[in-house]
Amino acid sequence: MKIQSELHKASLFNNLELLANQVVEGFISGIHKSPFHGFSAEFAEHKIYNMGESTRHIDWKLFAKTDKLYTKRYEEETNLRCHMILDNSASMYYPAIKNMGLDNLNKIGFSVLAIASLMTILKKQRDAVGLSIFSDEYNFYTPEKGSERHHQRLLSKLSEVSLNTAPAK
Numbered sequence: 001m002k003i004q005s006e007l008h009k010a011s012l013f014n015n016l017e018l019l020a021n022q023v024v025e026g027f028i029s030g031i032h033k034s035p036f037h038g039f040s041a042e043f044a045e046h047k048i049y050n051m052g053e054s055t056r057h058i059d060w061k062l063f064a065k066t067d068k069l070y071t072k073r074y075e076e077e078t079n080l081r082c083h084m085i086l087d088n089s090a091s092m093y094y095p096a097i098k099n100m101g102l103d104n105l106n107k108i109g110f111s112v113l114a115i116a117s118l119m120t121i122l123k124k125q126r127d128a129v130g131l132s133i134f135s136d137e138y139n140f141y142t143p144e145k146g147s148e149r150h151h152q153r154l155l156s157k158l159s160e161v162s163l164n165t166a167p168a169k
Contacts, residue, residue, distance in 0.1 A: 017116070017152075017155050019113065020113070021120055044073045048070060058072075080125070082118075082122055083143075084115045084118065085132045085134070086115060086131065086161065087134065087135070088139055091107070093107070108162060112158045112159075116155060123146075127146065129145070129150075130143045130144035133157070140157055142154065
């Protein structure tokens with residue numbers, strides 16, 4: 001049993017989290033490189049060692065080549081706060097589609113899938129995500145948070161938007 005064919009049978013946005021995970025994990029083999037690699041801090045540059053500094057990051061291989069002490073510097077990792085904005089106006093429901101599927105998306109369906117996929121990537125990186133949905137005015141707003149409960153709430157709201165056949169008024 002192929003999971004792709006099963007997904008086409010099911011209502012597309014009933015399990016948005018599963019769909020977003022499959023997009024992020026490279027569901028269709030060959031399109032994306034695998035996201036599963038070893039993790040290491042990003043090397044930024046070498047800096048000349050100064051007396052009194054920690055010897056922990058001395059590059060001993062470079063010392064063997066140059067007879068000078070250099071330390072490795074790394075890029076600092078920080079958390080990102082990302083706010084997604086979804087247009088829920090009437091133009092996003094073009095073309096009118098009764099049964100949305102992976103091969104049959106309108107603009108709102110594609111936007112919801114893209115936002116859910118980006119949210120999944122951000123969640124894996126432990127970054128905070130917020131969401132605003134608007135048409136002529138704000139229909140929904142939530143600030144950036146990184147909790148699982150918040151992530152589920154946003155996915156639920158996105159599923160609700162995608163299952164509507166007409167824009168919110």
